[in-house]
Amino acid sequence: MASIDIQDIRKSYGAVQVLHGVDLNIRDGEFIVLVGPSGCGKSTLLRMIAGLEEVTGGDIAIAGKRVNDLAPKDRDIAMVFQSYALYPHMSVAENMSYSLRLRKTPRERIQSAVSAAASKLGLDPLLERRPKALSGGQRQRVAMGRAIVRQPKAFLFDEPLSNLDARLREQMRAEIKKLHGDLGATSIYVTHDQIEAMTLADRIVAMHGGVVQQVGSPLDLYDRPANLFVAGFIGSPGMNFLSAHYVPGENGASVRLGDGTLIALPQKYTLAADEPVTVGIRPEHVELSDADGTGVDAGVELIEPTGFGTILHLTHHGLPFKVFTVDRTHLNAGPAVKVSFPPGHLHLFDGEGDRVTS
Amino acid sequence: MTHTSSTDMRVQPKRPLLQRLAGACEPYLYSAPSLVLIATVMLVPLALGLSYAFRDVQILNPFSGGFIGLDHFRALSQDQAFYRALRNTLWWTGASVFLQFFFGLILALLLDKPFRGRGIAQALVFLPWAVPTFLTGLNWAWLFNPVIGPLPHWLFALGLLDEPGNILSDPQLAMWGPIVANVWWGIPFFAITLLAALQAIPRDLYEAAAIDGAGPFQRFRSITLPFLAPTIAITVLLRTVWISNFADLIIVMTNGGPADRTQIVASYIFTQAFKRLDFGYASAISMVLLVLLLVYSMLIVLLRQTMLNRD
Amino acid sequence: MTAKSMVLTVAHRLAILAYIVFALFPLFWLLKVSLTPNDLLYSEGVRMWPSRVSFDHFRFVVAHSDFPIFFRNSLIVAGSTAIVVTILASLSGYALSRFAFRAKYWIVALMLLTQMFPLVMLVAPIFKMLSPLGLTNSLTGLVIVYSAFNVPFATFLMQSFFDGIPKDLEEAAKIDGATQFTAFRQIILPLTLPGIAATIGFVFTAAWSELLFALMLISGNDAATFPVGLLSFVSKFSVDFGQMMAAGVLALIPACVFFFLIQRYLVQGLTAGAVKG
Structure with a gap:
């Protein structure tokens, strides 16, 4: 686990600038939610932290170490994708253990890590199945399991619940919160759903047009919105x-x-x-x-x-x-x-x- | 929101050179083996072949090889056989592409509809594509042969032929032999690509159109055709180029005869090169053909661009 | 079902049937003549099925001709070409599908251009290049030449299959600790198996059929492939239709088997590419 420091991060695609200098200091063990309408740059920011997008300007440090030029594999972070991105040709257990196998972890350690994660997420009976044979909620759990077996420095979530129906989303939301309570791992969570942001976050980062509009606790943003955008975005029905x-x-x-x-x-x-x-x-x-x-x-x-x-x-x-x-x-x-x-x-x-x- | 002032812009630390280099090289490393192979086995020979067009290259003549400038092209401009071959190429390519496309489109539309046994029907109708081209040629030559083939007898019975003879030796009809063989062999290509494009059309578009009251013909015109148009354009272009270069069937079936009636440019090049062993002249003809095909492709691409821009 | 849709359904099935008959009849005729004993060949020339069937032609072709050698040569050439091309095309197709890089446009243009050459033009230069290397009259030479000819199309084919696989999977693998190449090998390639099958099948069929270069680069019977053998057979024994057709049927088998297995992946792969536009 680690802190993450983001300093004046910028991103351009050709002439189009999508992030205009973002600063953010994330404490060790904190649950940060990046929220905003689509196209606000929140996913881009997350993908830059993961190392999936190149940094145009500024610095990203994980646990005090600058990671701008590190490949994703060397950053020791885990990510849960919106599509889950489970490997279709591997069983649940193989999906979860892939990262450990790549790191040549001893077999016994892999086994115990996978079974610990599986029992935490209630996946024990499904370990031999292929992703195709799982329901949406189960796939979501496997994606989470894949992230937690490694005990990474940080968890990144890219709209992980938006492919689930309303009831399941509510249930998984609570589980993610409980999991974070258990593991206490630094987490960055991207969503466009303000309810998810309010319920999950230690601190919310509200973004719009590639600029951070406000950073604060959920009730801060609700009670004292810094501007019209935040005031209108947080709360339903809207202000x-x-x-x-x-x-x-x-x-x-x-x-x-x-x-x-x-x-x-x-x-x-x-x-x-x-x-x-x-x-x-x-x-x-x-x-x-x-x-x-x-x-x-x-x-x-x-x-x-x-x-x-x-x-x-x-x-x-x-x-x-x-x-x-x-x-x-x-x-x-x-x-x-x-x-x-x-x-x-x-x-x-x-x-x-x-x-x-x- | 607090903001670091923009004067505080950090000096951009450059990524380590080696790493940047490795990152930039990666796509080239993946494509290098293919590119090296294509360059050595296709581009270098192409350059050599183009140079032959300006040299006197005759395999059996040890004194050949000298540079002769534009002599080949001068000879070519006087060569009546070449012009006839050019006309034959137009006829051969136009008829083959049109018929392949027409029957291929119908087949794709038929196969786009789900029915029991579609899988096996599809495998069977696509089978001709797997038949080696030389075998396709031989096979159809045999079918047109009145001694062992049924076709002349059937055509005679239908009153299409005066006598059950071999149309491949009839100067008026000979070209139809290779064309029919080509159509038989090439329908699956169009059917496969068009079927793939058809299956990519969202089904609910048809349902929406049907609810809006569009009949089957209107649905075809307003949904199917626009969706297929890009595929049609690119496949017709590729096939046209490919068929004008495609001499196998003609060489196997008629060898250009009778009386040069089926001689196309590609088979004429073959004859010049391997019957007369005059590689210089053959290369000159190839070069003209290549230029014509390039011009044709450019025209099609330009036409497509203007059509796209107009919308 | 209304009367109108009944009529339409019947018409649809009849049309499909007509296509199947048109596609299969020439092949059926090939088989029929190859099974007709010589004494019935002319008397029953136009009958749909001979009154007596004999395997003499096949027996002769297999036992008393060079066809087993041709067959073996063709298998080696087509098989090796298919493997080489599929490996190269997977790599280059992956580059075109997943990377945005400066030369991409030029690579695509070059590959399209290679589809436009009159190949006849290349025969003499290639012969001149291969002969000092001892690669004429050799199966290796043929494999090299066929590989180069088939790589461009196979690259486009593989690219369209890769395009159908979500990028998320590689990103997940990279975050799990894989390099791009590891992700390619362990995640993407296994998911592209249908595409690989289609490419292998396509290239195999193409290499199996090639006539022109086989004819020009190979002079002896030892290294001759099936098309060359069959053509020489035709000129040598041009009257023995039964034996020629028996050899033809044999030449047909591997290509058709391969094609039968892969044709549905071919449509799939092209659809995947088409969806992406």
Whole structure:
């Protein structure tokens, strides 16, 4: 196990630059999740750490040793692929032991390592089977087993769960987390699924357009998103954004929506009066009341019951936003309701899209 | 997000030279054995062969070998037999390619439909391709021979021939003999490549088209043909070049006769080289043929490019 | 089934049947004549099957002619060529499939160009080059020449098979500790076995059939291959159709057996390549 240090990593394919200088220090035993939409450079970064892509600029060090020029085989890392990449012509046991056999590990050691990994993953009865004869979930386990038999310095996961159905994905997610707890190995996990990122990570690295947008613990990113991209990417259903103008006011600051409605802010900010801002609020934080209650008028456009709760699609003077509530009474909401926005749950972003903190 | 300032750009440490070299060399190491073999056994002889076109090379004449400039080409431009061979080549290639393609396409379409026994049917109809070409030639020559072959008798019975004679010795019809043999032998090539291309067409496209109300003919025109077009273009190009060079069947079946009626350029080269042993002249003809084929290929490639650009 | 689709199905099967008959009839005729005793050859020339069958022609060809030698020579030449070409084409096909490198375009162009030569043009120069090396009139010389002729197409064929194998597998192997070449040998090649079978079969058939160079580079009977032997047989005994056809049937067997075994991989391999575009 080891730390991984990434300094000003850049990657270009010809004239197209896909990574614009990424810095990241991963502690020994940490579980890091790289998350972002497709094309954000997260997989490229992972493949560069693995040694499958050449480094255009910058440095990668594993356990303090610069590895830029090392072949993948000399980096002592393991990787789980999205397609699993199991060797079709080898049995499960052969798949798992291939790396040890390449290293000329003694037979007894191989056997004990394979059986230890197999029992940890519940693969014992499948060891003689070929990958073709396994279900998706079993293949996924074999891919994990292949990674853990070697006790590498770090584990890399490239969207390992995206080929599984929802239920299995949930189950494997929990198993990966448990496995990481047992092994305590440094892990880097790439996904586009923010739920996986939230549930698995010690720290999340949110990426967009080849640039790191924010690094922090899952709740950090949820509670204090650094910019509009992170705010919109983390959380489901996604955060509501309302364009507004800043109003300093005398009895506390507020923002003014396009139709003149004022929404109170928790504090004053160092913004100019009338400066354009975006105010964000998560659907689960919007408070609902009946049409004769207090708050801002809103019309109900659509009601989506999820069983656990209800997602209401509302509009306020043509401005769409969503509300999530676990209260079922609103399932029968009339054509109009009142909503209010608790100041403590508002997020304020400036014209550049960056979070306003003071 | 904190960012190392861009002035802090590290000096790029170069990868160790040896390692970089090894990395860059790898694909060449894999292809080197093939390339060396092709270069020594095909390119060097080709260069030598091209030089023969400007020299007087006659195997049985010890005084030959001198440089004679463009004499061969001058002779060639006067050679009526060469022009006849050129016309025959057009006829031989055009008819063979068209018929092979036409019947090959139909066969591929037939085999694209799943049915019981398809595997064995496919193996049987593709079998002619495995038959050595010289044997194909002999075999069809025998079939056209009225003494032991049934074809003249059948053609006579159908009223296509006035008498059950050998069409290979009839100047009007002789070319049909090698063409039929060539078509028989070459259908599988087109069928195999077109079948492979057909099977790569996603099935749901047909279903979507059928739901949209397209009939079988419209489906063929709007889905099958566009998908096959690249394969058709490349296979027709390769086959055309290949068949114009393909003299085996003609040499075995008619040897260019009767009265040079089946003499194509490739067989004419063969005759010049191995009957008259005039390698210089043969090389000159080969060179002209090579140039013609290159021009033809370029034209096709250009045509394809303009068609691609237009879309 | 509606009446219309019934008619279509019957038409489809009949069309397939017509193709099969067209493909097999010439071969059937070859077999028929080779089994017809000499005294019936002309009297029953056009009958579908002779009233009496005899194996005399085969017996004569095997026992009293040089055909067993031709057969052995052809087996050696075609077999060695197939092995050599498959090894070389696997390597170069792998390079074309997996590496992006500067000369790739030129290698492809060169290989396409070699498909365009009038091969007749090469006979004299090749003869001149091989003769001082003692490689004329030798099976080794033929193997070298045939290998060069068949490598380009075999390379394209192998490339399309490699293209069908996901790159993930090599990457996984590299991370497991393999070099590119180890990954190629231990992971990729075993998965390309159908492709290798198809290539071996294709090259074997091609080398088995080659006539021109065999005719020009080989002068004695000792090193003659089947096509040369059969052709000399035709000119020498041009009246004994029965014996010629018996020899023809024998020449046909290995090529057809090989082809029968590999033809379905051929379609598969081309499909895999076509999918990738």
